Amino acid sequence: MRPVRRETLAVLVAEEIRRDIIHGAFKRGEKLPPENELARILGVGRPTVREALRILEGEGWVQFRFGGGAYVAKDGKSPEGNLTHFQKEEMLELLRYEILELEEEGKEIPPGVREDLERLQETNALEKIERFYTFLANLKQRKDYPYHEPSDWEGIKRERPKEPTKASLRVDPKTLRDRLEGAWLGRCIGCTLGKPVEGWPKEDIEAYLKATGTHPLSDYFVYAPEKIEEGRHPFHPSAIEATRGNISCVPRDDDIDYTILNLKVIEENGFDFTSEDVAEAWLSYLPFNMVYTAERQAYANLVRGMKPPFTATYWNPFREWIGAQIRADAFGYLAPGNPELAASLAYRDAVLSHTKNGIYGEMFVAAAISMALVSDDLEEVINAALSQVPQRSRLSELVKEVMAWSESARSWQEVWEKVEERYGKYHGVHTLPNLAYVLVALLFGEKDFKKTVAIAVMCGKDTDCNGATAGSILGAMVGKSGIPEELYLPFGNRVKSSLSGLCEVKIDDLVEATMSLVQRG
Missing domain, CATH: 1.10.4080.10 (ADP-ribosylation/Crystallin J1)
Structure with missing residues (x-):
């Protein structure tokens, strides 16, 4: 069972590095940080980082240079369009569920939010989707919402009956x-x-x-x-x-x-x-x-x-x-x-x-x-x-x-x-x-x-x-x-x-x- 876990972590680490490349944190042709530094930043072992980089190399996102480490692939080397579309569709699906959840939590949902979400189908700029997510995360509570539902321990204790059984x-x-x-x-x-x-x-x-x-x-x-x-x-x-x-x-x-x-x-x-x-x-x-x-x-x-x-x-x-x-x-x-x-x-x-x-x-x-x-x-x-x-x-x-x-x-x-x-x-x-x-x-x-x-x-x-x-x-x-x-x-x-x-x-x-x-x- 352990190999499954290592492979899974490597896939997720690859996803994080890929996201940073898409968002411009790592530029085309730029050298990536050393493996031990990436391992420290991501909180995983160096072998997991190495495996993640090999995944990205196979996808065309990363190139290795003999004796020189890993570099972000130059223009035309990565299948960014297809992969960005896949990530975009996943993110938009999560946002559809997010709007439902926010409604159930009693958040004030502005008119036209769902229409704004559907218009994001037309963009490949993940930054716009991230900004829309941030906008949703900052919505205020409806004033007429009748429930009080804390998630912190002290808040929960205050909201329980005065004498729990x-x-x-x-x-x-x-x-x-x-x-x-x-x-x-x-x-x-x-x-x-x-x-x-x-x-x-x-x-x-x-x-x-x-x-x-x-x-x-x-x-x-x-x-x-x-x-x-x-x-x-x-x-x-x-x-x-x-x-x-x-x-x-x-x-x-x-x-x-x-x-x-x-x-x-x-x-x-x-x-x-x-x-x-x-x-x-x-x-x-x-x-x-x-x-x-x-x-x-x-x-x-x-x-x-x-x-x-x-x-x-x-x-x-x-x-x-x-x-x-x-x-x-x-x-x-x-x-x-x-x-x-x-x-x-x-x-x-x-x-x-x-x-x-x-x-x-x-x-x-x-x-x-x-x-x-x-x-x-x-x-x-x-x-x-x-x-x-x-x-x-x-x-x-x-x-x-x-x-x-x-x-x-x-x-x-x-x-x-x-x-x-x-x-x-x-x-x-x-x-x-x-x-x-x-x-x-x-x-x-x-x-x-x-x-x-x-x-x-x-x-x-x-x-x-x-x-x-x-x-x-x-x-x-x-x-x-x-x-x-x-x-x-x-x-x-x-x-x-x-x-x-x-x-x-x-x-x-x-x-x-x-x-x-x-x-x-």
Whole structure:
């Protein structure tokens, strides 16, 4: 796995040097700084810089002179037009998402902004696109925006309820071990259950289940792609390894990668780890091609030399999407009965790539798992998690709304309709609608593990994430003893991972490592 990471870093370093050439920081025919100087500026090793320069040489951007180092290619030597167009299209796509994000954050969007953006299609001057991005970054907040959503730790603490929930309950070591094992298994089961239909809307999932005679969902999906109606979503490329009769382990998924990785972060750095420690773990263990949306932008920003929390904001319009929320679980596992500690650990992880509700989603889930490990009361679990996030945030409002709707609704589908009406405007992998689906599953699952994860998946959208989160929270409540063994026996105690040096681990070892850290902490 390590060679993947080196290649990825070299590609990103090449991108930075290429950008400087395009913007005129290095002129045509000019000698580039020595490799050791570039390594110092970019915060990477000299071999990575050398590899990046070779990439640029192959593309025609850089020329090597015998005994003289690397030079920017002279006019006519580099394919600048094609590459600039590729970068331009990527930047414009990010800006389209950025405008949506700014609207959701309550920024004052001037009339004609989208038209101005589309006119940038006509330019090859990346400086103009950068200036437009800077203009957007400086937009002011709408005066009528009803929410207050800080991203800094002190601001979040001020906006929480005056007395955040502190658990007074404890469980004996044997019960705790059972619950931790239930949480790990629950996450693995929920992720695997939702993996084949990741990104599918509710109606497509329902149609497929009915076509295969398996509605409502009560077990892993049957693999029958011929049953998918024309015009509906196809299976996820890795679907078959997560379907009934074809499961031999927990398939590799980022929802599991991050849980293992964050356990590793605390093993190596202790409970006082920093966001920079998380960043270093990403660069050391995570291949770049296995991270997505907000995490991909943050990873690239790390290589550009940025540090948290700036890695979360620069050219990152995905900063409130679900990526941080799926990284929460290990912090809940490691703080049983202490939701405030769990939320603070999650915060240090989240700020690497997320802001506002992206951060709150991770804090909420970590706190919920923390309380679920010591409580049998679902309402207590949700309220404990709610007490850790800003009261005047959209996420806090969502949780309260879903709980209120669920009290009077006759079915989970009825609440799902209300969620769609209220939060359907958000992207399918945004934190808010997906957290709502997790809550719907928990509130209507009646503490039945199989029913709960099935509802989370049948709600649609980010099905593997939501199945994993619902499974983790409820698994922490009911323990391994409350999970049907036919759901975890197919795993053979094995988990696949993309993490360098951890490509396959045993579930038992993850539970043991978690228990050891809890006892040490």
